[in-house]
Amino acid sequence: MTGLARRPKEPSGEFELIDRLCAGLRPRSRTILGPGDDCAILAPIKHPVLVTVDSMVEGVHFRIPWFSAPVLGRKALAVNLSDIAAAGGWPLACVINLAIRPGIDQRFLAQLYVGLRQAASEADLDIVGGNITRSPALAITITLIGEVRRSALRRDTARHGDEIFVTGSIGDAALGLKILDRKLKARGAHRHFLVDRFRDPTPRLRAGQALAGLPSAPAAIDVSDGLCQDLGHILDRSGVGAELDADAIPLSDAYRAVFGDDPSVALSSGEDYELLFCMRPGSSAATLTRRLGVAVHRIGGIVRGKPEIKFTGQSAPILKSPGIAGFDQLRSGNRSGRRR
């Protein structure tokens, strides 16, 4: 069911809520019919179509006290938009399923939609429908449709000799989560920065679109599970290995101030939603930074062989030390780890 349609069994208060949530939506001309019917209707799309879905589930991906409702709405959409960015696409339309548990009031949901509408507007995206259901836990599931106007960025096109780059800084969101979870202490501006990177990530849509416009489209992925794990997906799909310079992983000032120069958290966990991409040599990080509109750092290269990551650099020995959270999978006898 789409269109945030009414269900006879729902109490009347929820009817009003549905009306209120839909009231602020002003679809673009590409949307022929928005919320309120059995299906939304979109104008024909002349390019290849991208489709992605993602869920944020209370107790799995977030806890209510960590977020204001609008910021939770923004993040729920951002994690989906990040997948469109990783494909080098343009977002067009989405449908939203809200699973609501007892205790979540209408004011919270209205505020959640404030954030969803704001993020949709920033991304030039229409919310064209959705569904509301009861559930033991709050969950926001979004299906997003986009289009490929240039080349599509894929995970299976990395080749021996490619250089590996990443946008922004890595590991901030993982530290932000540790701070919210009271597993790490930080104060002041550093705390604010790191927590904000976890709560309100920026999907790198423009950077992905710029990459898709390059003469040779790079292999790409968004960093949602940790840099090594996400690079591992590219290696597996492309049938190649990688060498990473552990000293070249871009760590923010806040990361270094709170956690030091050890890149292990940046490598092993975090929802940074930066883009990682592998492209033919010849472009400097400075040139890419200008073209993509966001800081870009070269962190390694693609090599022939098994889909494994080998580390170089001064920080590499640190990565062998036991007890690094989330790092067990990564380590094996010789600083390389089998990724899946």
Ligand SMILES: [Mg+2]
């Ligand atoms: Mg992704």
